[in-house]
Amino acid sequence: MPTREVIQLELLAEIDVLVENLRAWAESAPAWEPARSVQALIRRLLERLEGIRIRIDAPLVVATLGGTGTGKSALLNAVLGQEVFQTGVLRPTTCKPILVCRPDIRPEMLGIEPSTVEVCHRELPILAHLVLIDCPDPDTSESDEEAASNLARLRQILPHCDVLLVTGTQQKYRSGRVAEELARAATGARLIFVQTHADTDDDIRQDWQKVLASEYEVGRIFRIDCLRALEDARTGRPHQPEMVELLDLLTRQLSGAAAHRIRRANLLDLAAQALTRCAEKLQERTAAVEEFRQALQKEKQHLLEQLLPPLEQQVKSARRYWENRLVGEIAARWGSSPWAWVLRLYQSLGMVVLGVLGRRLPGPTPWLVWGGAIGWQFWRKRRDERSAQQRLQTLRTFGWQPAQVEEAAVKLQGYAWQAGLEAPPARPEHLLPETQHSAEVLLAQLSGQFEEVLRRQAARHSRWYVRGFYEFLLGGMIGGILYRLAKNYFWDSWLDPTPDASLYGLEFYVASLFWLLVWAALLIWAFLGRVRKGLAQQIQDCLNQWKHQAEQSPIFSSWEEECRKIRRFQEDLGRLAERVEKMRLELALPEDRLGRRRSS
Numbered sequence: 001m002p003t004r005e006v007i008q009l010e011l012l013a014e015i016d017v018l019v020e021n022l023r024a025w026a027e028s029a030p031a032w033e034p035a036r037s038v039q040a041l042i043r044r045l046l047e048r049l050e051g052i053r054i055r056i057d058a059p060l061v062v063a064t065l066g067g068t069g070t071g072k073s074a075l076l077n078a079v080l081g082q083e084v085f086q087t088g089v090l091r092p093t094t095c096k097p098i099l100v101c102r103p104d105i106r107p108e109m110l111g112i113e114p115s116t117v118e119v120c121h122r123e124l125p126i127l128a129h130l131v132l133i134d135c136p137d138p139d140t141s142e143s144d145e146e147a148a149s150n151l152a153r154l155r156q157i158l159p160h161c162d163v164l165l166v167t168g169t170q171q172k173y174r175s176g177r178v179a180e181e182l183a184r185a186a187t188g189a190r191l192i193f194v195q196t197h198a199d200t201d202d203d204i205r206q207d208w209q210k211v212l213a214s215e216y217e218v219g220r221i222f223r224i225d226c227l228r229a230l231e232d233a234r235t236g237r238p239h240q241p242e243m244v245e246l247l248d249l250l251t252r253q254l255s256g257a258a259a260h261r262i263r264r265a266n267l268l269d270l271a272a273q274a275l276t277r278c279a280e281k282l283q284e285r286t287a288a289v290e291e292f293r294q295a296l297q298k299e300k301q302h303l304l305e306q307l308l309p310p311l312e313q314q315v316k317s318a319r320r321y322w323e324n325r326l327v328g329e330i331a332a333r334w335g336s337s338p339w340a341w342v343l344r345l346y347q348s349l350g351m352v353v354l355g356v357l358g359r360r361l362p363g364p365t366p367w368l369v370w371g372g373a374i375g376w377q378f379w380r381k382r383r384d385e386r387s388a389q390q391r392l393q394t395l396r397t398f399g400w401q402p403a404q405v406e407e408a409a410v411k412l413q414g415y416a417w418q419a420g421l422e423a424p425p426a427r428p429e430h431l432l433p434e435t436q437h438s439a440e441v442l443l444a445q446l447s448g449q450f451e452e453v454l455r456r457q458a459a460r461h462s463r464w465y466v467r468g469f470y471e472f473l474l475g476g477m478i479g480g481i482l483y484r485l486a487k488n489y490f491w492d493s494w495l496d497p498t499p500d501a502s503l504y505g506l507e508f509y510v511a512s513l514f515w516l517l518v519w520a521a522l523l524i525w526a527f528l529g530r531v532r533k534g535l536a537q538q539i540q541d542c543l544n545q546w547k548h549q550a551e552q553s554p555i556f557s558s559w560e561e562e563c564r565k566i567r568r569f570q571e572d573l574g575r576l577a578e579r580v581e582k583m584r585l586e587l588a589l590p591e592d593r594l595g596r597r598r599s600s
Contacts, residue, residue, distance in 0.1 A: 030565035033420030066167030071196035074226035081233035129255035170201035188270035191595035288419035329458035
């Protein structure tokens with residue numbers, strides 16, 4: 001069985017975790033107008049939670065709330081069993097909150113500024129676990145703006161109260177002013193409804209409950225004759241049954257661990273109400289944010305549609321360059337052999353041609369051919385060196401006109417302002433570097449995918465039986481020529497007894513070299529036919545895959561990141577609200593007697 005100290009420590013730890021989660025969530029707010037608004041709301045909430053934390057080990061603070069003449073002071077006198085508060089019927093008699101507590105209790109322990117209350121110390125059994133406050137009337141004729149008005153003093157003291165004794169009579173229970181103040185104070189406090197003047201008024205509890213049911217979980221409504229209850233206490237007579245139940249609720253059921261549960265429940269109610277209000281504030285602009293996100297996707301898709309066709313055409317026109325790269329990759333895998341050296345020679349000649357023609361190729365084709373890593377490093381190195389005019393030319397090379405980019409940004413800026421986002425100015429100096437970077441990233445992605453295609457194709461055409469076939473054919477031709485040369489040199493000129501034998505002349509060597517080159521060319525032609533088979537389809541598949549990836553390109557990435565932050569911010573709010581609601585449901589309180597404001 002947990003001790004009282006352990007329960008207090010658990011409650012403090014629970015409050016600390018909740019406060020830390022709320023603070024961390026508020027600090028993660030994106031640059032969004034509604035997010036700044038909820039940040040201010042959370043700061044106010046944390047101040048209230050800190051007040052509850054300060055008085056966590058203090059007696060339960062019970063205050064009265066009701067219209068003028070509803071018997072608030074009389075009710076507290078009846079609860080105390082002696083006349084401590086001055087009573088009145090037609091006009092307010094309590095102008096400054098009166099706090100009644102044990103002699104060892106000070107207002108500071110309750111988080112209350114001493115100058116805002118009159119303190120009255122009493123040594124009474126009921127004050128062992130309670131502090132009673134007689135509050136000013138809310139329905140006075142004073143202006144709300146008056147700093148020293150009854151209403152201002154009431155609003156100053158109510159946030160420090162754990163339980164409110166809400167009094168009503170047959171004439172006052174429908175008071176609009178009282179209902180307004182009750183709505184302001186009910187969040188973060190438990191409610192006990194009491195119909196006073198039971199000796200003169202009809203029973204209004206059923207109708208009063210209907211009036212309150214839409215906004216409050218009413219619980220039990222007590223009906224008490226306060227003057228008679230006070231007289232019963234003075235004379236020692238038994239109390240009325242409902243007065244006995246009210247005293248039992250205040251002195252026994254709301255003492256000890258129950259007081260800690262009430263404070264935790266008040267804290268959770270306050271947090272839940274604040275989070276609900278935060279969700280409402282964010283929801284007001286969520287539709288505008290979604291509209292902005294859709295517009296962002298639309299404009300980005302439009303820019304991609306301008307980029308993809310010319311880039312796809314350039315890639316397809318560079319078929320021979322891809323073949324040359326693939327041949328070089330295959331030769332590198334084979335190492336040193338006659339056929340490998342033939343391929344290297346062919347690939348070296350192709351690279352020379354590529355270097356010459358690459359300067360005349362439009363667009364980013366040379367960088368794609370040279371490879372993702374080399375191309376990307378080159379782009380990054382050159383990016384900081386290019387002037388604004390060169391950036392414009394780069395964008396035109398990619399198929400984007402700066403005016404089109406600026407037009408899209410201006411449209412998006414309007415949507416961003418409507419959604420409450422802090423949109424950067426739609427100016428070339430802000431747009432061109434980001435757009436150029438986006439194009440370069442897309443280029444690096446496509447080049448990397450082409451590199452992967454080349455690696456797969458090189459592995460496919462470098463298998464041992466493929467290599468053995470071409471090595472055998474080329475080696476056979478070379479072997480035949482060498483056999484003829486060796487036979488002519490050693491046998492025909494040295495060992496053959498025929499006197500007219502002679503060495504081959506230059507014509508033989510030229511003819512042999514010619515036919516060797518023809519044979520090598522035929523083998524290369526056959527090998528390229530094999531290499532080309534499927535390469536075009538692989539490149540087309542790579543382009544199709546890249547088109548889908550390009551939809552996630554970093555064009556207008558700063559705005560996209562803000563949209564993602566907003567989504568995460570709202571999701572975190574939902575999880576936080578669910579956690580608070582779960583904690584509220586797990587909390588056991590005497591709900592049949594205590595009331596509270598309903599969750600929104």
